[in-house]
Amino acid sequence: MIIPLAVFGFFLAANVVALLSLFANKHRGRTSFLNAQRIRGALSDAVLDGDFGGLERLLRKNPEEALMLWRDLRTAITFSAAEIEPIQELFRSTGIERMILRRLRSGNARKRYGATHMIRPLVSPSNIGSVIEALRREKKEFIRLSLVKDLLASGDKTGFDGIAESLDGCSMGYFKSVRAMMASSGHRFIGWAHNNLGTDDPGRVILILSGAMTHVTVWLKDYVQTHLGHDDPMVRSTAIETAEAIYPDLLAEQADDPDTDIVTRRVSIRCLAQTAYPLDLDRFVGFFSDPTVQDVATAALTGYVSRYPEEVERIVSRLRGIGDPATRRSIASCLAGRLPFLLVSGDDPARCRPIVEGMLEAGKSAGLIAFLNYNRDPDIEDEILGWIEPYLGTGSAFRKECAAYLEPRLRAELGIEPYETPKSSRKIPLSKSNRIALAAILGLIILFPIAAIAAGLSGATIGRSWIVAREAFRRFTWGFGFYAVALNCIYLALIYLARINLLSQAEYWKLLDREYLFTPGLLPSISILAPAYNEAKTVVQSVQSLLTLAYPDFQVIVINDGSSDDTMGVLSEEFALERIDPTTSGTLPTAPVRGVYRSPGYAKLLVIDKENGGKADALNAGIDLASCEYICSIDADSLLEPDALLRMTAQVLTSDVETVAVGGNILPVNGCAVERGMLQSIALPENRYARLQTIEYLRSFIAGRLGWSQLNALLIISGAFGLFRRDRVLEIGGYMTGRGEFNRDTVGEDMELVVRLVKRMGEARKKYRVRYASSANCWTEVPEDLGSLFKQRDRWHRGLIEIMTWHREMLFNPKYGTAGLLAFPYFLIFEVIGPFYEFAGYPLLFIGFATGALHWHIFAIMFSAVLLFGLLISTVSLMLSERGVVYFRRRELAALLGYSVIENFGFRQLMGWVRVFSSVSMLVKNKGWQKLERKGFSSGPAAAAAKP
Amino acid sequence: MKGIRDLGEGVFRIDATGLTHPYPRYAYLVLEGERGALVDPGPLEDFPSTLAILRTVLPLERVSLIVLTGETPDACSSLLALRREGFDGIVLAHRRAEALALSYGEVPFKAIESGDESIALGGGRTLRLVNVPGIPTAGSLFCFDERSGSLFTGKLFGSVGAEGSAEDEETPGRLESFHDLVFPRLGDRADIGEILRSLKPLRALPRNGPPVESRLPFAVSMLAKADAGGRDLLSEVARLKAENLELQKSIIQASDDQLKDPVTGFYNEVFFEEYIDSLLPREEGSILPEDSVAFIRLDRIQRLNQRFGAKAGDSTLKGLGRLLLEHKPPEAIFFRMNGPLFACYLQGTDKAKAVAFAGELKGLVEDSDGFVDKITVSSAIVEFTEIGSDRVDSGRLHSGLLKVGKERLRLLDKLGPGSICADSEITLRRSSGTVLLIENNAFEADLLRRVLERHGFETHVVTRGSEALMQADLYRPEVIVSEIFIPQMDGFQIRQRLMASTDLRNVPFILISRDKSESSVQRAQSLGIRHFFRKPFLAGELAGIIKLLISDPAAERRP
Incomplete structure (x- = not known):
C-alpha cells in the first residue's frame, strides 16, 4: 500500500519541482535580459554623456557582464580616447583586471579561454607582459589564437614580438590563422616592422611578410622581394603568398626561369597572366607543353580571357599555328567559355574549328551541345556538324553525350540513336548475409513479447489456470516496467550531460563576440549545399535568405537535381546566371552535371544544374564543386537563423580536437510567421500533430543529441542542417548513393554519413569530435497529417535499421569509442527492439489492469514509472531548451506541457507501432532496400531517433 | 456627397461624412406624415453634421423611433447626444444590443425579442424588424419598410457597389471575398437568403454603401453561390475578424470599460472629447474659463518596446499612470489618449501654472526608479483661451485643443525628449x-x-x-x-x-x-x-x- 503511493508521490513531486523550476527559469532569463539592457543603457550614457553614475552602480553588482558588453560596444564603434579612458579607468578600479589575469593562469581551459576574451578591452602596456607570458605558456591552439587577437587588439608594438615568438615551431593550422589575422594589425605594425627589418628570426620575418598584405610601402615591397627565395619554407611561402596578392609583378619575372622551384613557378605563371597586358603569347604557350605547370597555365589563361575579352581573337589566331595536340587542347579549353560569342561574331566561324576540336579532345562537350541546342543559324549549325562528325565514332564518349543531351532534331540529322542516361539502380537486392543478420535480430526481438502474450493469453483461454496467466502478465509487466525505467534513467543521465554541454556552449557563445568571429582567417570557410528538386516557387527566396547569413567566409551552392519544373529558369532569371567552366577538385561519381553557373552580382553563389539522382547524389555533386573547408548540407526549404552558421562553427573554434561534423538544431516552423525567408515570430503550430512533434523535437534535441554529443557518441545529424569537414567526407566517398563504391542507396543518407565518418575516424585511430550546436536553429516544415507523418517515420526507421545492419561490426566495438560502445547498443536496444516492447507493453498493461490480472499497486507503480517519469523528462528538456534563448511564451509552454501529457495516451504508442510496422515490412515485403518512389526530397530530420 | 438625398416614398439617406467607397457611413430616415424613424444614426463623431442635416428635414423632437441594425458602436454611439439634443422617442434594437445602446445613456429602449416584429410608425406605415442570426455582428436586424419596399440591411450588401458603375466585372469577385470574410459558413448565408426571399424587398439600403436595386437579385444569388470554404487566406482573415469581433464585444459589454482605457484605467479619448465639450459655456458669447490642458507624452516608447519587449511600453504607461495619480492635484483630471499620450485637464489653471506643473511631473518621472529603464516625458500645454472662436462657437472645443496640442507635440519631437512646449511660435534648432x-x-x-x-x-x-x-x-x-x-x-x-x-x-x-x-x-x-x-x-x-x-x-x- 505504501510503496505504490510512495513511488507515485515521488514522481509527482519531482514533476512539480521541475515544473516550478521551468517557470522560475523563464523568469530568471527575463531578469538577466533586463539587467543586460540596463547595463547597455548605462554604458551608452557613460560614453556619450559622460554620465558614469548608472554604470558605477551596475558595475558593483556584475562587473564581468558589464565588461563583456563594453567589449561589444568597442568592437562596433570606437570613440576618442578622452571619451573611452574614464570608462576604462572605471573598469580597472573594480579590480576585475587582476582577477582576469589570475584566471589566465588557471588550470581549467574553459576559464583560461574566458579570460583571454575578457582581457581584450583592458590590455594595456602595463599588463601586456602577462598576456605574452600566457601565450608562451599556453598549449591549446584555440586559446593561443584568442591571445594573439588580444595582442593585436592592444595595438602595442611589444604584442608583435609576442606573436612572432609564438610562431616558433607551431602547427600549420596556427601558422595559417596567425598569418590571416595579421590583416587586422593596426597602424603600429609599420613602426614595428621597420624596427625589425634587419632581423633573421623566422617568426618576425613571417609576421612582417604577413602584415605586408595590408600595409603597402616601398620598403616592404623590397623586403618581400628579398625573401622570395628564402631557405626557410615557411618564410618563403609567406613571401610568395604576399607577392601574389599584392606585388604580382615581382613574381611575373620568374615565370620561365628554370632555376626557380616548382611551387614558385606555378604561382609566377598566375602572376604573369595577371600583370602582363598584352600577354606575350609565344612565351606563354610554352607553359602548356610543360606538364608540371600546364594546369596552372590553363587556369591563368582562362582568367586572362575573361578579364580582357578583346584578346580572344588574338589567341584564336595564335591557336592555328600550334601543332602539338596537347597544347592545342589546353588552350582550346581556355576559350571554351567564349565559343558562342566567337561563333556568332566575326565573319569567319571556321576560325573556331580548332577550339571545337580541342574541346572535344579534352572531353569538354557540354558547352558545345548547349550551344547547338539553342543555335538557330543553319549555316553555323552545318559548319559545326561537319567539324564534330569525326568525333562521333561508335562507342565514343562524345556520341553518348550527344545521344543523351542533344536536341532530337540534330540527333536525327547526325543519325544517333536516342539514349537514356543510366540512372542509378534503385532496387538493390538484400545481400544474403545482411538478410540473415536482420532476420536473426528481428526474430529474437519479436519472439519475446509474443511469447509473453501467448503465455498469458493461453493460460487464460485454455483455462488451465488463471494463476499462470496472471503470473505471465505480471512477469511481462515487470519486464516492461524495468525497460521503461531503464530507458528513462538513460534519458535522465543524458539530460544531465546535455546540461553540461548546453551550459558550456552558452558560455563559449557569450565569450565569442562578432569582432572576434569575423577576424580574417579564424573561422573555417563553409560551402552551403542546397539541393533543390522542383522548388521553383520557393527557391529564389530560400537562396536570397541564405545569401544574407552572417558569416565571414561562405559560398552557397544550389544544386538543381533535374527538376521537372522551372527551378533552373527562375534561378537563372533572378541571379542573371552565367555559365562557367567548373574546376571541380572532388572525384565523387554523380549523375551527369549539365552545367555550372555563377552570378555576376552575387560572388558567393554557384548553381549546379544536373540530371536527377536523388538528394544524396545532388549533395555529392555539390561536395565535388565546393571549395571550402566545411560543407553544410541543408534542405532548400529549411530556414536558417542569421547567426546559425556562426553558432555551428563556434563549436569548431573552441577545441583543438578535429571537429568532423556539427549538427544543427531542427525546430518545426509550422505556426511561425515567416516573411521573405526570415522568421518574424516564433509560435506553436496550430495543428496538434505538429504540436506533438514540437515536444518530440525539443526533447530529442536535449536528451537525444546534446547528451550524446557530450559523450562524443552523436550519430544523428539531420540532413536538414549539418556541417561536415569536406576533406573527411571526400575521404569516405561522400554520401552513399547507388553509384560508385557503395552501389547501394539508403533512405537515411544523413545518419549513414555520420556513422561512416565516425567509423573511418575510429579505424584511423584519430581523435575527433562530432558536435551538436544547441542554438544554431534551423526551422523546417513538419508533416501535419498522420499519413505523411507515418511515411516520414517509416522512412527514418528503415534508414536506422539499414544502417544498423550494414555497420553492425561497430556494435560493442571499443575501436569506435563511445559511438560503438554506447550509442550503437542504445540504438539497437531502445530504438530497434524497444518499439516491440512498447507495442505489446501498453495494451497488456491496461488489459491486465482491466481484467484484474494486475494488482492496482503494480499498476500504480508502472503508471508512475512510465508516465510520470516520461513527463519529467519532457519538462526538464523543455526547461533546458529554453536556457538562454526564448522560444515560447508562458502560455505556449503550458500548452506544450499539456501536450506532453496527452502524447502518452496514443501518440507515442502510435509512433512506436509505425516502427514495428517498418521493421516487419522490411523483412516480409522484401522491398526494404529499394528507395521510395519519391525522387525529390522532403524536408525533415532524417534522424531515426527523433523520438526519445 | 455630404447632405441628404431623397430616395423616394419618404425614405431619405443622410450622409454626414461625405466619405465614398469603400467607407461611406449612411444613416437613413423614414418619414411618414410628421413623424420619422431614424435607422442607424451613426457614430458620435458624425453626430454634429448628422443633426444639422436631419434638422433641414425634420426637427429631432419629431423622430419617434430609432432602429439599430446591429450591436456596433459606429451605428449608435451618437444615441446619448441625440437624446441630449431632444430626441424623445424609443430605441429599437435586438436584445443583444441593449447593453451597448444603454451604455450611451438612459434612453427608452424596446428590445426585439422574437425573430420578426412589426412596429407602427403612424399613418398606417409599419417597419418590420427581422432578426438575422447569420450576420456575425451580434444582434443583427433587418429593418424592412413595406411601403417603400426598402430593406435596411446594416452592413450587408455594402460592397455591391453603385448601380451601373463601371466595376461590374469586378463585382462578383469583390462580393465573393466580402462574403468569405463576413459569412464564412454556408449555412448562415443560406439563412440570410431565405429571409431575403420571404421579405421580397425592392431595394436594399446598406449602412456602408450605395442602394442596391436592380442588382439585388444578383447579390442575393451571390450569397448562396459563393463558395463555402473560401480560400485559405480569406477564411483565416475571417477567423481573425471573428476573433476581433468577439474581443470588441467583450470590451463593449462591460459598459463602464467603454469609456476607460484598459491599460491605465483612465478615461479614454472618447470621453475626453465629450467631457471637454461639456465644459463649454451654455450661453453664447460668454468667455471661456482660464482652464488648461497638458498633453503628457511618454518619450521614445518604441525604444522601450524594442529593448525590453512589446509589453514594456504598456507596463511603463501603466506605471506612469500610477505615478501621475499619486501626484494628482485636486483640480486635475487625467485621460489616456491614443498612443503613449496622457491628457491632463487642469481646472482654473493658467498656462504659466500649467507649465510649472508639467515641470514638476517631468522631474518626478525622471527621478523615479520604478520603470524598466530611465524614461522621460514631454508635455505640450494648451490654454482654453488659445482656441479660436469658430471652434468654440461650433461646440467643438476638443478638436481645437487637440489640434493645437498635436501641433505642439510635433514641435516637441524636434526639441528632443523631456521638453515642455507651451507656444507654437518657438524657433527650433534645425535638424542638420x-x-x-x-x-x-x-x-x-x-x-x-x-x-x-x-x-x-x-x-x-x-x-x-x-x-x-x-x-x-x-x-x-x-x-x-x-x-x-x-x-x-x-x-x-x-x-x-x-x-x-x-x-x-x-x-x-x-x-x-x-x-x-x-x-x-x-x-x-x-x-x-x-x-x-x-x-x-x-x-x-x-x-x-x-x-x-x-x-x-x-x-x-x-x-
Whole structure:
C-alpha cells in the first residue's frame, strides 16, 4: 500500500519541482535580459554623456557582464580616447583586471579561454607582459589564437614580438590563422616592422611578410622581394603568398626561369597572366607543353580571357599555328567559355574549328551541345556538324553525350540513336548475409513479447489456470516496467550531460563576440549545399535568405537535381546566371552535371544544374564543386537563423580536437510567421500533430543529441542542417548513393554519413569530435497529417535499421569509442527492439489492469514509472531548451506541457507501432532496400531517433 | 456627397461624412406624415453634421423611433447626444444590443425579442424588424419598410457597389471575398437568403454603401453561390475578424470599460472629447474659463518596446499612470489618449501654472526608479483661451485643443525628449539632416542613433530589409547608413532595390560592417557605394562624412 503511493508521490513531486523550476527559469532569463539592457543603457550614457553614475552602480553588482558588453560596444564603434579612458579607468578600479589575469593562469581551459576574451578591452602596456607570458605558456591552439587577437587588439608594438615568438615551431593550422589575422594589425605594425627589418628570426620575418598584405610601402615591397627565395619554407611561402596578392609583378619575372622551384613557378605563371597586358603569347604557350605547370597555365589563361575579352581573337589566331595536340587542347579549353560569342561574331566561324576540336579532345562537350541546342543559324549549325562528325565514332564518349543531351532534331540529322542516361539502380537486392543478420535480430526481438502474450493469453483461454496467466502478465509487466525505467534513467543521465554541454556552449557563445568571429582567417570557410528538386516557387527566396547569413567566409551552392519544373529558369532569371567552366577538385561519381553557373552580382553563389539522382547524389555533386573547408548540407526549404552558421562553427573554434561534423538544431516552423525567408515570430503550430512533434523535437534535441554529443557518441545529424569537414567526407566517398563504391542507396543518407565518418575516424585511430550546436536553429516544415507523418517515420526507421545492419561490426566495438560502445547498443536496444516492447507493453498493461490480472499497486507503480517519469523528462528538456534563448511564451509552454501529457495516451504508442510496422515490412515485403518512389526530397530530420 | 438625398416614398439617406467607397457611413430616415424613424444614426463623431442635416428635414423632437441594425458602436454611439439634443422617442434594437445602446445613456429602449416584429410608425406605415442570426455582428436586424419596399440591411450588401458603375466585372469577385470574410459558413448565408426571399424587398439600403436595386437579385444569388470554404487566406482573415469581433464585444459589454482605457484605467479619448465639450459655456458669447490642458507624452516608447519587449511600453504607461495619480492635484483630471499620450485637464489653471506643473511631473518621472529603464516625458500645454472662436462657437472645443496640442507635440519631437512646449511660435534648432540607419543589432543601432542625433541628424532606425525600403520612401533621408548583415535582405540587396528607384538611387549610401573583405568591397563598388566603414569605426568619422555628404551633395550625386 505504501510503496505504490510512495513511488507515485515521488514522481509527482519531482514533476512539480521541475515544473516550478521551468517557470522560475523563464523568469530568471527575463531578469538577466533586463539587467543586460540596463547595463547597455548605462554604458551608452557613460560614453556619450559622460554620465558614469548608472554604470558605477551596475558595475558593483556584475562587473564581468558589464565588461563583456563594453567589449561589444568597442568592437562596433570606437570613440576618442578622452571619451573611452574614464570608462576604462572605471573598469580597472573594480579590480576585475587582476582577477582576469589570475584566471589566465588557471588550470581549467574553459576559464583560461574566458579570460583571454575578457582581457581584450583592458590590455594595456602595463599588463601586456602577462598576456605574452600566457601565450608562451599556453598549449591549446584555440586559446593561443584568442591571445594573439588580444595582442593585436592592444595595438602595442611589444604584442608583435609576442606573436612572432609564438610562431616558433607551431602547427600549420596556427601558422595559417596567425598569418590571416595579421590583416587586422593596426597602424603600429609599420613602426614595428621597420624596427625589425634587419632581423633573421623566422617568426618576425613571417609576421612582417604577413602584415605586408595590408600595409603597402616601398620598403616592404623590397623586403618581400628579398625573401622570395628564402631557405626557410615557411618564410618563403609567406613571401610568395604576399607577392601574389599584392606585388604580382615581382613574381611575373620568374615565370620561365628554370632555376626557380616548382611551387614558385606555378604561382609566377598566375602572376604573369595577371600583370602582363598584352600577354606575350609565344612565351606563354610554352607553359602548356610543360606538364608540371600546364594546369596552372590553363587556369591563368582562362582568367586572362575573361578579364580582357578583346584578346580572344588574338589567341584564336595564335591557336592555328600550334601543332602539338596537347597544347592545342589546353588552350582550346581556355576559350571554351567564349565559343558562342566567337561563333556568332566575326565573319569567319571556321576560325573556331580548332577550339571545337580541342574541346572535344579534352572531353569538354557540354558547352558545345548547349550551344547547338539553342543555335538557330543553319549555316553555323552545318559548319559545326561537319567539324564534330569525326568525333562521333561508335562507342565514343562524345556520341553518348550527344545521344543523351542533344536536341532530337540534330540527333536525327547526325543519325544517333536516342539514349537514356543510366540512372542509378534503385532496387538493390538484400545481400544474403545482411538478410540473415536482420532476420536473426528481428526474430529474437519479436519472439519475446509474443511469447509473453501467448503465455498469458493461453493460460487464460485454455483455462488451465488463471494463476499462470496472471503470473505471465505480471512477469511481462515487470519486464516492461524495468525497460521503461531503464530507458528513462538513460534519458535522465543524458539530460544531465546535455546540461553540461548546453551550459558550456552558452558560455563559449557569450565569450565569442562578432569582432572576434569575423577576424580574417579564424573561422573555417563553409560551402552551403542546397539541393533543390522542383522548388521553383520557393527557391529564389530560400537562396536570397541564405545569401544574407552572417558569416565571414561562405559560398552557397544550389544544386538543381533535374527538376521537372522551372527551378533552373527562375534561378537563372533572378541571379542573371552565367555559365562557367567548373574546376571541380572532388572525384565523387554523380549523375551527369549539365552545367555550372555563377552570378555576376552575387560572388558567393554557384548553381549546379544536373540530371536527377536523388538528394544524396545532388549533395555529392555539390561536395565535388565546393571549395571550402566545411560543407553544410541543408534542405532548400529549411530556414536558417542569421547567426546559425556562426553558432555551428563556434563549436569548431573552441577545441583543438578535429571537429568532423556539427549538427544543427531542427525546430518545426509550422505556426511561425515567416516573411521573405526570415522568421518574424516564433509560435506553436496550430495543428496538434505538429504540436506533438514540437515536444518530440525539443526533447530529442536535449536528451537525444546534446547528451550524446557530450559523450562524443552523436550519430544523428539531420540532413536538414549539418556541417561536415569536406576533406573527411571526400575521404569516405561522400554520401552513399547507388553509384560508385557503395552501389547501394539508403533512405537515411544523413545518419549513414555520420556513422561512416565516425567509423573511418575510429579505424584511423584519430581523435575527433562530432558536435551538436544547441542554438544554431534551423526551422523546417513538419508533416501535419498522420499519413505523411507515418511515411516520414517509416522512412527514418528503415534508414536506422539499414544502417544498423550494414555497420553492425561497430556494435560493442571499443575501436569506435563511445559511438560503438554506447550509442550503437542504445540504438539497437531502445530504438530497434524497444518499439516491440512498447507495442505489446501498453495494451497488456491496461488489459491486465482491466481484467484484474494486475494488482492496482503494480499498476500504480508502472503508471508512475512510465508516465510520470516520461513527463519529467519532457519538462526538464523543455526547461533546458529554453536556457538562454526564448522560444515560447508562458502560455505556449503550458500548452506544450499539456501536450506532453496527452502524447502518452496514443501518440507515442502510435509512433512506436509505425516502427514495428517498418521493421516487419522490411523483412516480409522484401522491398526494404529499394528507395521510395519519391525522387525529390522532403524536408525533415532524417534522424531515426527523433523520438526519445 | 455630404447632405441628404431623397430616395423616394419618404425614405431619405443622410450622409454626414461625405466619405465614398469603400467607407461611406449612411444613416437613413423614414418619414411618414410628421413623424420619422431614424435607422442607424451613426457614430458620435458624425453626430454634429448628422443633426444639422436631419434638422433641414425634420426637427429631432419629431423622430419617434430609432432602429439599430446591429450591436456596433459606429451605428449608435451618437444615441446619448441625440437624446441630449431632444430626441424623445424609443430605441429599437435586438436584445443583444441593449447593453451597448444603454451604455450611451438612459434612453427608452424596446428590445426585439422574437425573430420578426412589426412596429407602427403612424399613418398606417409599419417597419418590420427581422432578426438575422447569420450576420456575425451580434444582434443583427433587418429593418424592412413595406411601403417603400426598402430593406435596411446594416452592413450587408455594402460592397455591391453603385448601380451601373463601371466595376461590374469586378463585382462578383469583390462580393465573393466580402462574403468569405463576413459569412464564412454556408449555412448562415443560406439563412440570410431565405429571409431575403420571404421579405421580397425592392431595394436594399446598406449602412456602408450605395442602394442596391436592380442588382439585388444578383447579390442575393451571390450569397448562396459563393463558395463555402473560401480560400485559405480569406477564411483565416475571417477567423481573425471573428476573433476581433468577439474581443470588441467583450470590451463593449462591460459598459463602464467603454469609456476607460484598459491599460491605465483612465478615461479614454472618447470621453475626453465629450467631457471637454461639456465644459463649454451654455450661453453664447460668454468667455471661456482660464482652464488648461497638458498633453503628457511618454518619450521614445518604441525604444522601450524594442529593448525590453512589446509589453514594456504598456507596463511603463501603466506605471506612469500610477505615478501621475499619486501626484494628482485636486483640480486635475487625467485621460489616456491614443498612443503613449496622457491628457491632463487642469481646472482654473493658467498656462504659466500649467507649465510649472508639467515641470514638476517631468522631474518626478525622471527621478523615479520604478520603470524598466530611465524614461522621460514631454508635455505640450494648451490654454482654453488659445482656441479660436469658430471652434468654440461650433461646440467643438476638443478638436481645437487637440489640434493645437498635436501641433505642439510635433514641435516637441524636434526639441528632443523631456521638453515642455507651451507656444507654437518657438524657433527650433534645425535638424542638420535626416539619416536612415539600417542595423540589426539593437545595441549598436541605439548607440549609433544617439551619436548621430548628437551631431544634429534626425535619425531613423530600421532593423529589417523590407522595412528599410518602406522607411526610406517615407522619410526621404539625405544619407542612408547600412550594415551588410540585415535579415531578409542584406545591405547590398537593399542598395540594389534603392538603385531601381529614381529618387532614392542618388541618396548617398554608407556601408558599415565587420565583413570588409575583397569580395564585399568589390560588390559595394559595383553598386556605386563610395563609403565603406569596417567595424569598429570611429563614431566621429562617420558623423563627419555624413555632414560632408549633406553639406555638399553635389560632390556625391554627380554620376
